[in-house]
Amino acid sequence: MKYWLMKSEPDAFSIDDLARCPKQTSMWDGVRNYQARNIMHKEMSKGDKVFFYHSNAKPSPHIAGIAEISSVTAYPDPTQFDPKSQYYDPKSSSDKPRWFLVDVKLIKKFKSPLTLEQIKSNHELKKMTLVQPGSRLSVQPVLEQEWKEILAMIN
């Protein structure tokens, strides 16, 4: 089993939105970055654990809780075919889809979120992709030791 961190702007799709979904499960749609797509397509497996990160959040960005990958495989993101969607990609076609997604299921929302500031202040987490300067990747790997360290900060 692997560990990941996935970013979402809470104004667009928050952990509370996920909690309101049927079976607390949702397609992780709208990813339009090749590196993030490749991770979902080639590296994720059902049951992998995910930190649900709120980017561009007020008053501060934070990890809001834990989810898991609940689809067996990645599959084409339907929003790429929908001209009315903000994620529509006219260069993609159904016989040769460009963008893939996985389903994500809520495991739990933290009682109090772990802020980016707290993460940055922990020397054990200095190498996390999240805190690297200029890192914008919205789907990123988390090392097991980083995962455990963050859980230790929550508890």
Added chain:
DNA sequence: GCCAACGTTGGC
């Protein structure tokens, strides 16, 4: 709202 860092596009 600013802007640095990064990714993508498209002319050549």
Added chain:
DNA sequence: GCCAACGTTGGC
């Protein structure tokens, strides 16, 4: 294949 222009991300 280069690279300038443009668009986006996301912290601050």
